[in-house]
Amino acid sequence: MKLLSLPERLGLVSYRNQAKSEIKPHILVDTDICNSTCPHKCTTYVCPANCYTKDENGKVHFQVEDCIECGTCMYACDQGAVTWKFPDPEIGRGVTWNFG
Amino acid sequence: MDEKFDCIIVGAGVAGLAAAMTLARNNMKFLLIEKGEFPGSKNVSGGVLWGNDLAKLVPDYWEEDAGWERFINHRRLTFMDDQSTFSVDFKSSHFNDPPYTGVVVLRSKFDRWLAEKVQEAIDASDYAMDSFIAPNVLVEEVLQKDGKTVGIKAGGDEFYSDSVILAEGVNNLLTRQVGLQDTYVPADHMLTGVKEVIRFDQKVLEDRFQLNGLSGMSNEFVGYATNGVEGGGFLYTNRDTISIGLVLGLKDLREKEQTPYDILNEFKKHPVIADTIRGGEVVEYSAHIVSSGDKRVMPEKLYKPGLVVCGEAANLLLNAGKAIQGMDYAMRSGILAAEAITKAKEKVDFGEEAMKSYQTALEDSYIMKDINNFQDAVHLLHDPVMTQKMPNLICDFGRNFFSIKNEPTPKSRNMLRGAIKRHASYWELIKLGAKSAKAL
Numbered sequence: 001m002k003l004l005s006l007p008e009r010l011g012l013v014s015y016r017n018q019a020k021s022e023i024k025p026h027i028l029v030d031t032d033i034c035n036s037t038c039p040h041k042c043t044t045y046v047c048p049a050n051c052y053t054k055d056e057n058g059k060v061h062f063q064v065e066d067c068i069e070c071g072t073c074m075y076a077c078d079q080g081a082v083t084w085k086f087p088d089p090e091i092g093r094g095v096t097w098n099f100g
Numbered sequence: 101m102d103e104k105f106d107c108i109i110v111g112a113g114v115a116g117l118a119a120a121m122t123l124a125r126n127n128m129k130f131l132l133i134e135k136g137e138f139p140g141s142k143n144v145s146g147g148v149l150w151g152n153d154l155a156k157l158v159p160d161y162w163e164e165d166a167g168w169e170r171f172i173n174h175r176r177l178t179f180m181d182d183q184s185t186f187s188v189d190f191k192s193s194h195f196n197d198p199p200y201t202g203v204v205v206l207r208s209k210f211d212r213w214l215a216e217k218v219q220e221a222i223d224a225s226d227y228a229m230d231s232f233i234a235p236n237v238l239v240e241e242v243l244q245k246d247g248k249t250v251g252i253k254a255g256g257d258e259f260y261s262d263s264v265i266l267a268e269g270v271n272n273l274l275t276r277q278v279g280l281q282d283t284y285v286p287a288d289h290m291l292t293g294v295k296e297v298i299r300f301d302q303k304v305l306e307d308r309f310q311l312n313g314l315s316g317m318s319n320e321f322v323g324y325a326t327n328g329v330e331g332g333g334f335l336y337t338n339r340d341t342i343s344i345g346l347v348l349g350l351k352d353l354r355e356k357e358q359t360p361y362d363i364l365n366e367f368k369k370h371p372v373i374a375d376t377i378r379g380g381e382v383v384e385y386s387a388h389i390v391s392s393g394d395k396r397v398m399p400e401k402l403y404k405p406g407l408v409v410c411g412e413a414a415n416l417l418l419n420a421g422k423a424i425q426g427m428d429y430a431m432r433s434g435i436l437a438a439e440a441i442t443k444a445k446e447k448v449d450f451g452e453e454a455m456k457s458y459q460t461a462l463e464d465s466y467i468m469k470d471i472n473n474f475q476d477a478v479h480l481l482h483d484p485v486m487t488q489k490m491p492n493l494i495c496d497f498g499r500n501f502f503s504i505k506n507e508p509t510p511k512s513r514n515m516l517r518g519a520i521k522r523h524a525s526y527w528e529l530i531k532l533g534a535k536s537a538k539a540l
Contacts, residue, residue, distance in 0.1 A: 001298075001380050003365045009296075009385035016137070042354040048294050048361060048387035069142060071271040071389035075287040076354055085273070086135055089236045096141045099297040099341070099384045100207035 006050055010066050014096045016087070025064040026087035026094065027051075027073070033081035034060035043073045043082070068095050103230070105131045105261040107441050108252050110239050110274060112139035113207075114149070114427045115411025116267035117214045118434030119441075120233070121157045124221035126442040130231050131259060132218070133252070135238040140211025143269070144295065144388040146334050146343060147207065148172060148318050151428040152199040156435070158217050162198040167213035169338035170316025171200035174309075180323035180333075181495035185372045187319075196315065204316050204336045205427070206297070206343070242266075242278050242407065248450070249278075249406030262450050264407045265437050267430075270389050272413040280409060281399045287350040289397035291331055294360040294387045295345030296368075298380035302340040308376070309337050320424070323491025324370065327363045329353050330482050334424070335376070341383065344368070347390055347424075349482060360387065390426070393418040393471060393478045402462070403455035410437040410458075416467055420474035421481055421540060429467045436461045476539035483535075485528050493523040 017023055029052070034041055041060050043052035049066045052073065067087075074084040087094035107123060109116045112134035120132045136142035149168070154161055161167065173195035178187040195201055215233055222231045241253040242264055251260035266274050270290075275281045300308070309317050321333030330349035335342055346364055353360065367373060391397060391412060398415040402408060410416070411430035418425045440458035444450045462468050480486055497519040501512060510518075520529060 001368075001374070001377055003368060004382055004385070006361050009361065009382070012382065012384050013386075040354065040357075042357075045357055045359045046292065046350065046353050048292060068387055069271075070144075070292065070387040072292045072350065072360075072387070074271065075285055075290045075350055075389060078284075078286060080284075084271070086238055086271075089135060089137075089238055094142070096137050097144060097208045097384065097386060099209070099343075100140055100142075100144050100211075100386065 010049060013068060014098060015065075016089070016094050016096055017092065020091070023064075023093045024088055024091045026085045026092050027062070027064055027067060028083040029062040030081045031060050031062060033079050038079045038081065042076050046076045047073055065093060067093065105129050105259070106445050107263045107265060108133065108259060108261040109265045109267055110252065111267040111269055111411070111413070112215055112233065112235070113143050113211060113267060113269055113411060113430065114214070115413070115430035115434035116265070117211060117218055118153075118157060118431040119265050119267060119410065119438040120218045121221055122435050122438035123441065124218060124225050124231065126438070127226050128231075128442060128445060129227040131261070132233045133237045133239055133254065134233070134235045136235060138212050138235050139215035139233070140208045143207035143211055144293070144386045145205070145207050145427055146293070146295070146336060146345065146424060147205055147427060148202045148336060148423065149205050149427040149431070150202045150423055150425050152201065153428060153431045153435070154203070155199050157214070157431070162200065167205070167210050169204040169206060170311070170314050171195070172202040172204065172318050173315045174317040176317065176319040178319060178321045179491035179494040180321055180325050180370065180372075181492045182324050183371060184495040184499055186494045186498040202318070202423070204318070204338055204343070206338055239274060242274050244278070247405055249404060262406060263441050263444065265434075265441065266407065266409045266413050267411045267434060268413045270391055270412040270415065272409070275399060275409050275413050278404060278407060280401055280404065285397065287354060289392045289394040290350045291347040291390050291392055292350050292353065292360055292387060293345060293347045293390045294364050295343055295385070296364070296382050297338070297341045297343055297384040298377055299341045299383045300380050304379065305337065305340055305342070311337060322487055323495070325367045326487070327358065327366050328488060329356055329358055329363065330484065330487050332487070333367055342377070342380070344377065349392075350389075361385075391415040391417045392482070393420070395471065395475055402459045403452070405452050405455060406450040408437045408440060408455050408458045410434050416471070418471050418474060418478070419481060420470070420477035432465060432467055433462060436465065474539065476535065480535050480539045483532070485524060485532050489524040489528065490532070493519050496522060
């Protein structure tokens with residue numbers, strides 16, 4: 001069978017408050033830590049939704065829109081850069097699983 | 101809200117729903133809070149619910165064609181190298197009749213169904229108008245006063261109760277807030293699970309997996325599935341879909357600089373897996389952290405005055421090689437938590453000792469007995485000799501054993517010796533054998 005790319009996989013996910021353009025991020029990342037002292041920048045490869053990316057200069061960027069609330073980054077980041085909360089039901093993003 | 105509940109349960113997953121059902125039956129006034137749109141909407145599992153506690157909550161659940169996917173009468177453990185699979189396969193009609201020993205579930209459907217059953221129990225209780233299931237509410241804080249739990253804060257409002265059951269799942273922020281778990285939990289004993297739900301024509305699915313009626317199969321994988329990262333794979337049959345995925349040691353994933361969804365695609369490309377899933381259509385991709393069952397990461401104390409922690413919020417999970425058990429632990433611990441709260445209400449004492457009786461009951465139950473007894477097995481399953489070298493060795497042996505070449509055939513023990521030489525050392529195997537004998 002055809003293997004799906006990550007964007008194709010995330011396209012199958014139902015996100016909450018998708019119609020809202022302004023959402024309150026439930027995860028805050030201090031990318032200054034990622035881009036100064038972090039030896040591994042591991043969130044850029046362990047995050048199952050690729051919310052953490054590296055640009056051409058190797059700088060870490062974070063976007064919360066694709067987050068599926070798995071929790072991986074909260075444990076993987078041992079540098080204290082990730083502040084993790086659950087999304088607000090009204091003004092946050094986050095997921096509603098169809099199968100789960 | 102001025103009125104006070106006997107209990108507020110945080111989280112309508114398996115643990116929270118089991119607690120709620122028990123409280124409703126015991127005529128308690130409670131509030132069950134769920135952050136998702138509906139119970140189950142944010143929950144992910146492999147997932148098989150093992151054992152028969154479900155029948156305690158919903159007697160004769162099997163007579164109702166709802167909630168669950170399939171019962172397990174076929175188990176398979178598969179060792180994998182890059183080309184081959186070598187399986188231990190057990191199927192028996194012994195498992196065909198209820199009460200079943202395991203049912204496959206999809207949480208978005210299962211938890212929602214179980215919540216409907218809880219609502220029925222509420223309706224039949226004295227507090228039909230005063231106990232509630234409240235979805236779409238995120239609990240921000242557990243309220244404590246003079247060392248006692250007095251309620252919760254959600255959406256800026258305060259809700260008061262004599263007790264709180266935390267059933268918030270593995271990402272247990274409130275358990276951390278009340279000081280029962282460290283604020284930062286390291287990756288060492290956590291795993292990241294990734295999963296796809298793949299849909300088939302139901303007839304195709306039933307024929308391919310030799311299913312009969314609502315029978316189902318569970319298959320676990322060790323070896324190539326995880327591309328050198330510690331962990332394993334799984335495949336479970338649902339009604340007209342399969343759940344297929346991996347659980348990957350997070351520390352190992354970080355050290356080996358690997359990406360979960362890429363490993364999942366490699367797993368799906370394996371020739372044997374590709375044959376198994378041919379023609380299917382992916383309908384959902386999901387991921388979730390899961391605890392490993394290693395006691396070193398579990399909160400030691402699961403109670404405070406007026407508060408208990410159950411389910412995966414207490415990291416109650418075990419994979420000792422036979423099955424991945426988590427939802428059954430959630431269910432039983434939720435029941436035990438609610439029983440302790442009910443007793444506390446009878447004695448009008450929600451203090452430290454009353455809450456401690458929950459943890460004592462948990463220690464006396466099969467959950468902590470198994471977790472304590474099988475710690476060595478948990479460590480063994482994360483040993484690279486077991487997760488990488490063994491599967492390669494077994495498949496190498498299999499390839500030689502099943503090759504018929506029209507030339508003189510070596511004795512099996514010589515084939516085995518060759519396979520051992522190529523993949524491991526005798527010393528490693530002796531150590532592994534000794535550890536296994538002790539662990540299992």
